[in-house]
Amino acid sequence: AQTVTQSQPEMSVQEAETVTLSCTYDTSESDYYLFWYKQPPSRQMILVIRQEAYKQQNATENRFSVNFQKAAKSFSLKISDSQLGDAAMYFCAARNSGNTPLVFGKGTRLSVIA
Amino acid sequence: GAVVSQHPSRVICKSGTSVKIECRSLDFQATTMFWYRQFPKQSLMLMATSNEGSKATYEQGVEKDKFLINHASLTLSTLTVTSAHPEDSSFYICSAPTRDRAGANVLTFGAGSRLTVL
Numbered sequence: 352a353q354t355v356t357q358s359q360p361e362m363s364v365q366e367a368e369t370v371t372l373s374c375t376y377d378t379s380e381s382d383y384y385l386f387w388y389k390q391p392p393s394r395q396m397i398l399v400i401r402q403e404a405y406k407q408q409n410a411t412e413n414r415f416s417v418n419f420q421k422a423a424k425s426f427s428l429k430i431s432d433s434q435l436g437d438a439a440m441y442f443c444a445a446r447n448s449g450n451t452p453l454v455f456g457k458g459t460r461l462s463v464i465a
Numbered sequence: 466g467a468v469v470s471q472h473p474s475r476v477i478c479k480s481g482t483s484v485k486i487e488c489r490s491l492d493f494q495a496t497t498m499f500w501y502r503q504f505p506k507q508s509l510m511l512m513a514t515s516n517e518g519s520k521a522t523y524e525q526g527v528e529k530d531k532f533l534i535n536h537a538s539l540t541l542s543t544l545t546v547t548s549a550h551p552e553d554s555s556f557y558i559c560s561a562p563t564r565d566r567a568g569a570n571v572l573t574f575g576a577g578s579r580l581t582v583l
Contacts, residue, residue: 396560
């Protein structure tokens with residue numbers, strides 16, 4: 352079974368600064384995928400970024416990038432040039448290949464200070 | 466992109482009544498639907514997996530007689546909370562496997578349903 356651990360219940364960042372959210376995972380599968388989801392107050396789940404485990408190159412999406420350390424089973428999210436709209440709950444998640452569900456971490460609540 | 470439409474977004478009901486939540490895939494066929502439950506300030510916990518044309522698979526500890534899941538067609542999956550009690554009050558979210566613009570296999574989520582049982 353997969354497990355996902357987020358050890359930071361809350362984080363804060365100054366507007367325009369950079370913040371890194373931590374995530375570790377455990378899986379016995381060789382083919383899996385990692386994700387970061389954002390959940391704003393509306394509670395709609397929004398995909399921020401994804402990483403295929405077989406890819407060595409770290410995924411990037413505009414201001415969002417990941418540091419994927421496969422051997423350490425670490426998958427951190429870096430948000431650059433933080434904006435007020437980035438304030439939300441962030442969930443790290445893992446998924447095996449095929450029609451399988453996501454397993455979520457407990458989440459990190461990010462506050463952005465103006 | 467793919468859209469999963471979930472209704473109702475909010476529902477309030479009395480104890481002992483049943484409530485149905487619907488999730489529809491609007492522009493794709495969803496052979497599988499995952500149902501999650503989220504308590505306030507907590508993470509999403511998988512309740513069950515529904516597959517079109519077969520019985521749902523429930524996670525350990527989830528009462529299948531209380532949370533009836535039906536996958537009636539390739540575009541509709543429903544969750545019925547039967548004989549609801551206040552402890553069933555929660556946020557319920559469905560999600561279906563889809564492809565993103567790059568062709569990667571991802572999950573698309575409905576907007577969620579907030580259930581309050583009085």
